[in-house]
Amino acid sequence: MPNYRTNILCCAGTGCTASSSALIFDRFNEVLKEYGLDNEVNVVKTGCFGLCQKGPIVAVYPDQVFYSHVKVEDVDRIVAEHIYKGRVVTDLQLSDEDLKTHEKILDINKIKFYEKQKRIALRNCGKINPEDISEYIAMDGYAALGTVLTTMQPQEVIDTVKASGLRGRGGAGFPTGVKWQFQKDQPGDEKYVICNADEGDPGAFMDRSILEGDPHAILEGMAIMGYAVGAHKGYIYIRAEYPIAVQRLNIAIRQAHEYGLLGDNIFESGFNFDIELRLGAGAFVCGEETALISSIEGKRGMPNPKPPFPAVSGVWGKPTSINNVETLANIAQIILNGAEWYASMGTEKSKGTKVFALGGKIKNTGLVEIPMGTTLREIIYEIGGGCPDNKAFKAVQTGGPSGGCLTEKELDTPIDYDNLIAAGSMMGSGGMIVMDEDNCMVDIAKFYMEFICDESCGKCSPCRIGTKRLLEMLTKITEGEGTLEMLDEMEQLCYEIRDTALCGLGQTAPNPILSTLSHFRDEYIAHIVDKKCPAGVCKKLLTYSIDPDKCRKCSMCARNCPVDAITGVPGKEPYVIDTDKCIKCGTCITSCRFGAVERK
Amino acid sequence: MKSLEDLKKMREAALKKVEMREGGKDYRVVVGMATCGIAAGARPVLNRLVEETANNDYNCVVTQTGCIGMCVYEPIVEVFGKEGDHTTYVHVDPEKAARILKEHIGEGKVIEEYTVEAARKENGNA
Numbered sequence: 238m239p240n241y242r243t244n245i246l247c248c249a250g251t252g253c254t255a256s257s258s259a260l261i262f263d264r265f266n267e268v269l270k271e272y273g274l275d276n277e278v279n280v281v282k283t284g285c286f287g288l289c290q291k292g293p294i295v296a297v298y299p300d301q302v303f304y305s306h307v308k309v310e311d312v313d314r315i316v317a318e319h320i321y322k323g324r325v326v327t328d329l330q331l332s333d334e335d336l337k338t339h340e341k342i343l344d345i346n347k348i349k350f351y352e353k354q355k356r357i358a359l360r361n362c363g364k365i366n367p368e369d370i371s372e373y374i375a376m377d378g379y380a381a382l383g384t385v386l387t388t389m390q391p392q393e394v395i396d397t398v399k400a401s402g403l404r405g406r407g408g409a410g411f412p413t414g415v416k417w418q419f420q421k422d423q424p425g426d427e428k429y430v431i432c433n434a435d436e437g438d439p440g441a442f443m444d445r446s447i448l449e450g451d452p453h454a455i456l457e458g459m460a461i462m463g464y465a466v467g468a469h470k471g472y473i474y475i476r477a478e479y480p481i482a483v484q485r486l487n488i489a490i491r492q493a494h495e496y497g498l499l500g501d502n503i504f505e506s507g508f509n510f511d512i513e514l515r516l517g518a519g520a521f522v523c524g525e526e527t528a529l530i531s532s533i534e535g536k537r538g539m540p541n542p543k544p545p546f547p548a549v550s551g552v553w554g555k556p557t558s559i560n561n562v563e564t565l566a567n568i569a570q571i572i573l574n575g576a577e578w579y580a581s582m583g584t585e586k587s588k589g590t591k592v593f594a595l596g597g598k599i600k601n602t603g604l605v606e607i608p609m610g611t612t613l614r615e616i617i618y619e620i621g622g623g624c625p626d627n628k629a630f631k632a633v634q635t636g637g638p639s640g641g642c643l644t645e646k647e648l649d650t651p652i653d654y655d656n657l658i659a660a661g662s663m664m665g666s667g668g669m670i671v672m673d674e675d676n677c678m679v680d681i682a683k684f685y686m687e688f689i690c691d692e693s694c695g696k697c698s699p700c701r702i703g704t705k706r707l708l709e710m711l712t713k714i715t716e717g718e719g720t721l722e723m724l725d726e727m728e729q730l731c732y733e734i735r736d737t738a739l740c741g742l743g744q745t746a747p748n749p750i751l752s753t754l755s756h757f758r759d760e761y762i763a764h765i766v767d768k769k770c771p772a773g774v775c776k777k778l779l780t781y782s783i784d785p786d787k788c789r790k791c792s793m794c795a796r797n798c799p800v801d802a803i804t805g806v807p808g809k810e811p812y813v814i815d816t817d818k819c820i821k822c823g824t825c826i827t828s829c830r831f832g833a834v835e836r837k
Numbered sequence: 838m839k840s841l842e843d844l845k846k847m848r849e850a851a852l853k854k855v856e857m858r859e860g861g862k863d864y865r866v867v868v869g870m871a872t873c874g875i876a877a878g879a880r881p882v883l884n885r886l887v888e889e890t891a892n893n894d895y896n897c898v899v900t901q902t903g904c905i906g907m908c909v910y911e912p913i914v915e916v917f918g919k920e921g922d923h924t925t926y927v928h929v930d931p932e933k934a935a936r937i938l939k940e941h942i943g944e945g946k947v948i949e950e951y952t953v954e955a956a957r958k959e960n961g962n963a
Contacts, residue, residue, distance in 0.1 A: 323870035
């Protein structure tokens, strides 16, 4: 093995891949060869760094230099200047506002974005090559599996997980150790474990990034879980829309077999364990465990009533445990560092860390992992950098279509499962969408309701019909045809759906409406009574007009209007919009150079 | 792979590949690799430093920098310690580089005769 003097790490997560990081990787190899440096410098594809906003990211070690927004054309310069001559290409470095100090060569931990984070589930993302098992092993990979198989009884493993306080990271927060115990105590020797990688919340990409950046951590977590509960077979249920994650999982499973870390008689302990991938077609409801099991069995992905719980009768009618990707990513670390270590982080009832996918109106879109108990304010302002363009923060949506909105007054709530529920939202799987003054909350509720209507499987009528009625009412309100009675009707229907729907999808579907109704009722009323959308989003409620005092009679708006709704005389008479003809496309606003067009 | 022992061995072998991404070493050894440095022979010095460090597990990271403005003394190797101490070695060749690692990083002894202060004294402009 050659001794490389420098490692160049290129992010190969989905976000950076979409901005040509694969071409950047190839170009580095080409240019290094031209310079005859290919034996000295190692180019590595890694998982997500989390700083997706600044992607594509390239990190150079041991110099610890981070380049952001790298383009293929920049590669020649980085090699010629930095790699060959040792001069950091400063204009490509992360900009000063991201840095805690103005030092140009810095430690990753000095970047503001990482400073408050505690990366356990994401520990190897952006650091190792996910397609090389030896790099995972170098990071203590599979040591936990080896320890468990050679020195621990299954019950000890479960006791450790129980003592760590780890709760399911898929959203509901059921204690993981208790779930395992429940399955272990079932009779029979044919049992299954499942990794739920059917991540479906709009704006959530935590699980995808872990699978792409550190697939072996999931395999190891599943094998440990299999040993603890007495299963010999595991399924990873993953959506086919995650092609990079699927590819890396396949590579990882193959490598683990080659190294004898999956298969028969692992670590000569007599324990056999194998993992199979099952690809889902991307239906949101298949993240619900009973629907997921149906889908694995080759049936239509629809939920079934519980009980029986999967731990009693799951896949093929056998006892089954289903754990989320992030939950499994924590297991090996808990075994290696001990339950007390894990339980020392977080709040009283929510231990450890949680990964969030930050999106929406926020400067640093990306992936963050923070100890439980961190406040929303710290995540949004200190890590996320706040809303862009100095817009005012309005709300943050957590928990996806099952969750709710939290406002300014909840910003200082320490994040944990119970606090978020008390505040009217939920942890969910970790999507966090930030909204600013330009977001209409009625429109947001409508967006989630459209999503639910699309994704409802149709098996039970509260969800199939009820959510449709909710959407119809919301649509009327956004079009100025709502009535105040509708608000009470909606609320009533929300409670009925919550109490009567078959599965979690339906039961939580009304949450976005309930939460926006309680926090932003005034916005609903503005739509209904004043026929106005305060944020200027709902098209039907907007009117465009031209301020005659500001109009310079240049005719620019009239020339750009696609429906000839604007009339006037160039240089003589100010222009006027015919509101009957206007289709509210906004072209006039962008074409006017004097700010004379108003939208109200 | 049969046992935890096997896994440990594999880990040791694989660790060299990734440990430079970790940081947390006691020393940083920096080679001037600007045009002046390269022309004076900094590349073989850098390669030797990397090789020796990997083979002997010296507690340092080897990295490179640009021109620090004393081109006449190139190749220059700077050693930064954890305590903020800082030594500048000048006119380094691969053999001197190996000795610097062995004595400075390995044993904590500064090699006075290679330092910039010694070189300046010799030139009579101390």
